[in-house]
Amino acid sequence: MPFITVKVLEGKTKxxxxxxxxxxxxxxxxxxxxxxxRVFIFIEDLEKENYGKQGRLFSDLDD
Amino acid sequence: MPFITVKVLEGKTKxxxxxxxxxxxxxxxxxxxxxxxRVFIFIEDLEKENYGKQGRLFSDLDD
Amino acid sequence: MPFITVKVLEGKTKxxxxxxxxxxxxxxxxxxxxxxxRVFIFIEDLEKENYGKQGRLFSDLDD
Amino acid sequence: MPFITVKVLEGKTKxxxxxxxxxxxxxxxxxxxxxxxRVFIFIEDLEKENYGKQGRLFSDLDD
Amino acid sequence: MPFITVKVLEGKTKxxxxxxxxxxxxxxxxxxxxxxxRVFIFIEDLEKENYGKQGRLFSDLDD
Amino acid sequence: MPFITVKVLEGKTKxxxxxxxxxxxxxxxxxxxxxxxRVFIFIEDLEKENYGKQGRLFSDLDD
Numbered sequence: 001m002p003f004i005t006v007k008v009l010e011g012k013t014k015x016x017x018x019x020x021x022x023x024x025x026x027x028x029x030x031x032x033x034x035x036x037x038r039v040f041i042f043i044e045d046l047e048k049e050n051y052g053k054q055g056r057l058f059s060d061l062d063d
Numbered sequence: 064m065p066f067i068t069v070k071v072l073e074g075k076t077k078x079x080x081x082x083x084x085x086x087x088x089x090x091x092x093x094x095x096x097x098x099x100x101r102v103f104i105f106i107e108d109l110e111k112e113n114y115g116k117q118g119r120l121f122s123d124l125d126d
Numbered sequence: 127m128p129f130i131t132v133k134v135l136e137g138k139t140k141x142x143x144x145x146x147x148x149x150x151x152x153x154x155x156x157x158x159x160x161x162x163x164r165v166f167i168f169i170e171d172l173e174k175e176n177y178g179k180q181g182r183l184f185s186d187l188d189d
Numbered sequence: 190m191p192f193i194t195v196k197v198l199e200g201k202t203k204x205x206x207x208x209x210x211x212x213x214x215x216x217x218x219x220x221x222x223x224x225x226x227r228v229f230i231f232i233e234d235l236e237k238e239n240y241g242k243q244g245r246l247f248s249d250l251d252d
Numbered sequence: 253m254p255f256i257t258v259k260v261l262e263g264k265t266k267x268x269x270x271x272x273x274x275x276x277x278x279x280x281x282x283x284x285x286x287x288x289x290r291v292f293i294f295i296e297d298l299e300k301e302n303y304g305k306q307g308r309l310f311s312d313l314d315d
Numbered sequence: 316m317p318f319i320t321v322k323v324l325e326g327k328t329k330x331x332x333x334x335x336x337x338x339x340x341x342x343x344x345x346x347x348x349x350x351x352x353r354v355f356i357f358i359e360d361l362e363k364e365n366y367g368k369q370g371r372l373f374s375d376l377d378d
Contacts, residue, residue: 003129003196007357012221014112020220021115027216031209032201041115042070049329052336052356066133066255075158077364083157084367090153094146095138104367140238144249147241167241168196175266178273178293186270192318203301207312210304230304231259259318264347272346279342283335284327
């Protein structure tokens with residue numbers, strides 16, 4: 001029943017995503033008292049050109 | 064006025080999306096009593112590597 | 127697998143929401159070729175004070 | 190940098206939310222290699238009348 | 253055509269929201285070269301109990 | 316603290332996005348009385364094939 005969206009800067013590896021999904025599901029299952037089969041996680045890769053903070057594009061902050 | 068987001072696993076064809084948009088707009092128009100011109104639909108293609116359920120990445124469940 | 131969010135102006139009745147969920151699920155099932163048990167719909171009631179269009183709050187446009 | 194949204198059925202206690210935020214932050218910090226100060230979590234309480242599955246409102250499935 | 257969602261901590265006044273909608277619409281109109289009539293803004297009030305940062309609920313950080 | 320998502324039709328240039336992020340941050344800072352360092356903006360490029368209005372895909376309306 002929990003539907004979780006994780007917006008994260010592009011570049012994370014499949015191994016990182018796999019570990020995150022596994023452990024996050026466990027955390028949610030335990031703390032919210034829901035069954036593992038009901039936990040859905042969506043990952044959204046955030047491009048540096050599409051992310052702004054402090055008034056600047058992240059791709060510019062990189063420089 | 065209804066703004067609808069449809070998150071769906073990648074791989075749907077343009078024909079499927081076209082049919083869904085047409086019929087979903089009709090359903091919303093009729094049940095919520097709004098004008099067709101006010102129905103906006105956004106489709107988000109969900110990559111298998113970015114979708115987790117039951118603690119595993121969908122791209123792993125595929126195997 | 128489709129996860130659908132419907133943002134709509136507050137004030138819709140439970141009967142309207144019930145009918146929309148029923149018919150929208152059918153449409154998605156048919157056009158995207160997914161099983162009914164995998165269709166999840168979330169309704170978000172939009173308050174007039176929290177909705178802006180054409181540069182004005184909708185609660186002001188009402189007047 | 191990860192921005193996490195957790196949509197969950199209404200009725201979770203503050204203690205459950207507190208524990209989830211604490212442990213989820215830890216998981217994300219470790220698996221995605223980001224600093225704790227950059228993890229933001231948003232919880233969205235889902236009303237039973239605004240959640241549909243299998244073509245029916247959850248508030249109807251309750252009965 | 254731009255659809256903008258602003259998630260902000262609860263407690264902003266109607267006057268603040270009104271000013272934000274007016275000026276944000278102008279900014280988007282000018283920088284993205286779209287017509288004012290096509291700018292939609294949604295405000296989401298974030299409750300302190302539903303917002304976590306640095307591993308803690310914001311309502312706890314308040315103390 | 317404001318977290319802003321801007322869904323816009325694909326094709327905007329980096330210069331347009333840069334200007335929007337800069338000016339939108341200023342507007343939010345002034346009208347909502349928050350510090351610039353706390354304004355986060357996410358841009359989502361909307362593909363024409365994934366955007367429906369008036370019951371039709373935008374990529375079809377183009378013709």
